[in-house]
Amino acid sequence: MSKDISQENSRASSPSRGTVVQAGGALPMGGFRITLARFVIIGGFLLLWEIASGRWIEPFLISSPSRILSSLIAGFREGDLFQHTWVTFQEIAIGFPLGAISGIALGYCFGRSRFLAEIFEPIIIALNGIPRTAVAPLFIVWLGIGLWSKVGVVFLLTFFLNFFNTYTGMRQMDREYIDLASLMGVKGWKLSFKVIFPAISPYVFTGIRTSIPFAVIGAIVGEFVASTEGLGFFIRMSAGIFKTADVFVGIIVLMIMVIIIDKIAEMIEKRALRWQNQTEHIQIQA
């Protein structure tokens, strides 16, 4: 599964990425050989790292896989790594859904109301031009050093991605679906939930999926700026005292967190968009 999110810039991306990812995952082509090659590459890299550490490069610079593994185990067993993980997880678990839902809701409203969109669109675009992590210190000032300032940064980072993707979906969607449904007497919330949201759901899910790593970035940046616990705090503190193995431990836990959240989102997406994946064609005359 390859997702290239190389820039923080929240530009709405086309929903095709989601489908491409799914199609790639479903490809049965030479499954075993690919898995084997993958293991050889990763194993080789780890081995090289292990050998290099202490021989060619100072361990305090790059640590080593064995040291990282033992730090990871020790961190969870004796240290407070679990507590740090829990804190960061909470920040994301609150900020991410809030940001995603508000972004989706606003994107939807803009799509429904030309009036609203005309008024606020330039404002939103201007706000989007602000490098959002630069606002993090402000959140500390406003919301304190604890949980809520980080929730604020996570919210900010996820909000725009979800907003832009949903709004793009609203503009790209085929109006004829709304016309047809309205003609059949469907209106109000039924129109929204039976027609509009399903129609834009590929875009909405693209927004959700692309914003997951940014939610984690938000939490970490918030913790870097000022905090007393959390994985960002743990990483910064460990780096400060040259406990490089612990820095890598923090990074690995974050990576696993992103992967788990993304997998959950992927499962939900696959269920919700199963109509899209059914591409097996039946050839029957007429």
Add this chain to the structure above:
Amino acid sequence: MDGKPVIQVEDVSKLFRTPTEGTISALQGISLSIIPGEFVTVVGPSGCGKSTLLKLIAGFSPPSSGRILYQGEEVRGLNTKVGYVPQESKLFPWLTVEENVGFGLDAKRYSRQDRERQVRQFINLAGLAGFEKYYPAQLSGGMSKRASIMRALAYEPPGILMDEPFGPLDAQTRMVLQDELLKIWEQKRQTILFVTHDLVEAVALADRVLVMTHRPGKIKDIINVTMARPRNIFEIHRQDGFDDAYGRLWNIFRHELNIGPD
């Protein structure tokens, strides 16, 4: 209300404002009246406002002048009592065939049993039995077209507007579907206004063919097709009355097409 027209168009004109060409007149002084159970086709060169006429009757936009009555009432805003079959199938891709066909029933008052019976009946009519749980992406062009038509028929609106529904299909599929449409229509006798650019199709299906001129769209003539029903679409050329109606239609139409040396 028997015998009273289902669709009445009274001196309707439609102007569009475009950024490049200024104001263009899409329809001019259109009047027509369609009685219950009638099958009327509209032919005309592309861009003559055929689709615009349907859109006005559906209430997607108001006429610039004149008025449209549907079952005796003036159309203001969306006409939710009319069925509409768009050019492409436009099935809701996130719903199964069954859910698509039943879509229009939800907003009307149907009991659960009635709803199921109705959906079943129309799925069977369209020969889609066995495909109820399929998504549109899994259907062939002909099958989605059928489902799309059934979606408009299933809630039994008194009038159905069809905008070149068979346009994008291959010739064979097209004939099969024309045949099926006529069979269903003969059972249900819903009033149909059917836009097409195919002269044979226009004659083969219709009781009356409306010929429209190039922009501004006016009604140039109306041809009564006296061919007996039920008709055999596959051998329509051999049926009594076809040549006559087609000949008259072609005579009117050739002037519209500007046929010349290149």
